[in-house]
Amino acid sequence: MKIVGIAGTAKNTGKTTTTMTLIETACEQGVPLAVTSIGLDGEELDQVTGLPKPRLELPAGAFLVTAEHCISGGTAELEVLKELRAQTPLGKLQLARVLQKGRVLMAGPNNQRDLNEVAQSLEGREADVLLVDGALNRMAPLAGTDLFVLATGAARSNNLAALQRETQTLVRVLKLPGLPPREKSTFSYILNNRGIKGLGTDSLLSRERVERIFSSCREVKEIFIRGVLTGEAFSRLGSMINPEGCRLIISNPINLLLGEDLKELDRAVEVWQKAGGELGVEFPLDLRAVTINPFFPDWQEKGGFYQPRYVEEEALKRYLSSLKVPVINVVREGGSRLWSTVFGEN
Secondary structure (H helix, E strand, C coil), X not given: XXXXXXXXXXXXXXXXXXXXXXXXXXXXXXXXXXXXXXXXXXXXXXXXXXXXXCCCEECCCCEEEEEHXXXXXXXXXXXXXXXXXXXXXXXXXXXXXXXXXXECCEECCCCHHHHHHHHHHCCCCCCCXXXXXXXXXXXXXXXXXXXXXXXXXXXXXXXXXXXXXXXXXXXXXXXXXXXXXXXXXXXXXXXXCCEEEECCCCCECCHHHHHHHHCCCCCCCEEXXXXXXXXXXXXXXXXXXXXXXXXXXXXXXXXXXXXXXXXXXXXXXXXXXHCCCEEEECCCCCEEEEXXXXXXXXXXXXXXXXXXXXXXXXXXXHHHCCCCCCEECHHHHCHHHHXXXXXXXX
16 A cells, blocks of 8 residues: 655645545546545635635545544545544544545544554555645654655745745755665764764754754764754754764654744755765655645735635746656646656656
């Protein structure tokens, strides 16, 4: 079974449309599938803008993993097959099968351990693909997926030049190469001529933490970060030690994206690599495509409501065409292209 993560960079960037396109194409091609979500998905109206949202609809025979209080939240007829151990604010996760097609409400696992349990619950069942609907601000569990799709668009920023720069940063990080640590370790460490030394923390989140840990370090052969490395901490790290000849390894690329400042992160990556530092991840992601959506909700001061607006589609595609990954408007280009891009051989 292939696990496919779909992460939106913001609300209304087309994540649900991308997921539904994959569901519809799987149905057309007779591929049995399962679906779950990191967080809540499938509501009729956007909770912020009040505008209608694309609805998640599953065909008969598909599997769904959702919280117990969401089982009756749609129109699909579901048969609950198993209750999982994983707990959510909306109750325990349940594995269900769709008996009659219809809309569903999903609230799934919120960490990688629970996503692993979801995958295990599908072993031996008729599901070749597990789609995991996520988002940039809740994408940590997606580190364990086999294939990855990023959904972005004008709702993230209708300044296309700014959207281009940010998406380039995201793709740059998500496509970092695999770089196995020299030492097999369950903790973050520094490796230098004197040997290996634990950092005493999984993550580096601030300049101050970096300064405390690396105050007496200069020449370092390898740094392994098991948890999160923020852009702020990364920038300070690059100025405190000599990156030349140093291997910096993060457990997975998503742990570089959990900080909020993408500009700072991009600068830190560029400085590190230009100074001769090597950068990679223990567990790389296989980013297959970026899907784009020209829609954005435009706040109207007079009247106090959101109005649907669109950027020019060709301009959006042109700005993002420089990405080193296929860029697809699924509404215009259809599900077959997205499917072949995601599941084809690279």
